[in-house]
Amino acid sequence: MNKAPLGRLIGASLGPGDPQLITRRAWAALQSGARWLYPVKKAEESSYALGIVERGGLPVPADAEALVFPMTRDAIALAKAWARAATRTVELLQQGRDLVFLVEGDASTFATFGHLTRVVRELAPEVIVDTIPGVSSFAAAAASTSLTLAEEDETFAVIPAAYGVEVIDRLLDEFDTLVLLKVKPLIDEVLALLEKRDLLATSCFIEKVGSPDERIVHDVASLAGEKVNYLSLMLVQNPKRVRGELRRGCRKTRPASPHCGSD
């Protein structure tokens, strides 16, 4: 007996908060008749991603469904939550209708959607996933603060601050700009490092960029001791970085190596 084809699983990146940053493709997916799924941290709690769409003026369909992704380090609780979310997603896909999963920021950047698709594929390897790219929090943060992430041959890196200040200290020697995501639990340690390296003046803190609660703090030292929101990041520029020599592999005159940039 032929099984009915599964619906497609669409990851709609909504940008970090301003509905004007929802791409036309994501907007079309939301209005395509696909069933909406949106992430929440707890049952009955509001969803930041859903809020972006609501501010954009789209009514939430009556059959939109929340999937719970708890913010916990408890591995067992997490595994259970992921299994529950993926099982429900597959159940809905088996009804043959497309699903559109609402993603805050960009769906390929530290997003729940990536992990959800992996677990869903373990249950239903044949599922077709369509990831719609979007504006990431740090791209919007750079634009809101008029800081550039990189120009010409500058380098920048995006890391979760949870790697700790020793790693951040080391990366400051390697990159002209660092984007520190998930900075909340380490904010005081990061500030102490920036003070030690004399980088407070070239750093900026951004919370809930693009939302009505957006907050931009240039005087980052004033944040010491403050409990900041989870949806916050820091942009750190290191104008004192000593750069290495640039290799111009593609432009070299010697014909020896076929590899670009590998001389």
Ligand SMILES: C[S@@+](CC[C@H](N)C(=O)[O-])C[C@H]1O[C@@H](n2cnc3c(N)ncnc32)[C@H](O)[C@@H]1O
């Ligand atoms: C799980 S990651 C999600 C990243 C998101 N997919 C993106 O493309 O930016 C969550 C972290 O991203 C950053 N973030 C996400 N949305 C943000 C926002 N609206 N304003 C500031 N930072 C945000 C924060 O550092 C937060 O701790």
